[in-house]
Amino acid sequence: MACKRGALIVLEGVDKAGKTTQSKKLLQALQQGGRAVEVLRFPDRTTTIGQLISAYLEKKSELEDHTVHLLFSANRWELVPLMKKKLEQGTTLIVDRYAFSGAAFTSAKPGFSLDWCKKTDEGLPKPDLVMFLQLSPAEAALRGQFGEERYETNVFQRAVQQKFEQLIKDPSVNWQVIDASKSVEDVHKDIKTHSINAINIAQNLPLGELWK
Ligand code: TMP
Numbered sequence: 001m002a003c004k005r006g007a008l009i010v011l012e013g014v015d016k017a018g019k020t021t022q023s024k025k026l027l028q029a030l031q032q033g034g035r036a037v038e039v040l041r042f043p044d045r046t047t048t049i050g051q052l053i054s055a056y057l058e059k060k061s062e063l064e065d066h067t068v069h070l071l072f073s074a075n076r077w078e079l080v081p082l083m084k085k086k087l088e089q090g091t092t093l094i095v096d097r098y099a100f101s102g103a104a105f106t107s108a109k110p111g112f113s114l115d116w117c118k119k120t121d122e123g124l125p126k127p128d129l130v131m132f133l134q135l136s137p138a139e140a141a142l143r144g145q146f147g148e149e150r151y152e153t154n155v156f157q158r159a160v161q162q163k164f165e166q167l168i169k170d171p172s173v174n175w176q177v178i179d180a181s182k183s184v185e186d187v188h189k190d191i192k193t194h195s196i197n198a199i200n201i202a203q204n205l206p207l208g209e210l211w212k
Contacts, residue, residue: 004203006036006092008125009195012100013133014157016140017180018187023096025188026195030092038086041096042076049075057149069106073120083125087207092199099124099210100167105151108159114166118211126208129198130173131191132164133180
């Protein structure tokens with residue numbers, strides 16, 4: 001019998017919403033439940049393209065805005081063969097940021113339409129579930145200062161949040177908005193419930209193509 005495919009599960013949200021903490025907790029919980037599961041994060045700073053992105057984010061280099069958008073997108077595309085292979089083998093992938101961050105962050109810059117920003121990621125493996133960790137700018141501020149990387153300012157993060165709110169209205173994507181202001185454990189419970197549900201549904205469905 002052919003093996004059932006893994007699910008593609010994405011966590012999105014503005015900075016400080018808890019994506020990375022929750023990705024790790026979900027990984028542990030699903031592994032403890034005996035499932036094959038791995039975490040990926042974008043940008044993947046380990047590749048040649050990822051290193052260009054990392055230097056840009058750390059403000060060690062300057063890149064033209066369209067160029068950096070295309071690099072973020074290319075950094076996803078270069079991982080697609082590996083992602084497809086793992087999913088086909090039955091491994092569930094938890095992805096910390098994906099094309100939605102790509103579209104939200106670039107379109108928060110002046111002169112970029114959301115439509116243009118989405119184009120370069122059209123056709124990527126479509127997530128079976130995208131959880132948006134919702135946290136107001138005021139609650140995010142209570143969690144401490146932003147870091148030193150590019151984009152880590154209140155003004156920019158508010159603009160990004162507005163772009164995410166537009167993306168969430170797209171019914172072609174299975175969005176679940178998660179209240180990230182709750183305790184780490186309560187947020188984890190919500191995320192785990194939605195994820196197990198998505199894994200059960202995805203195993204009998206073909207992998208889709210994003211925004212197509
Ligand atoms: P990180 O802090 O999760 O490593 O993300 C790095 C930064 O890059 C974060 O500010 C969000 C931003 N970003 C984009 O601008 N475009 C993208 O496609 C992705 C994945 C992240």
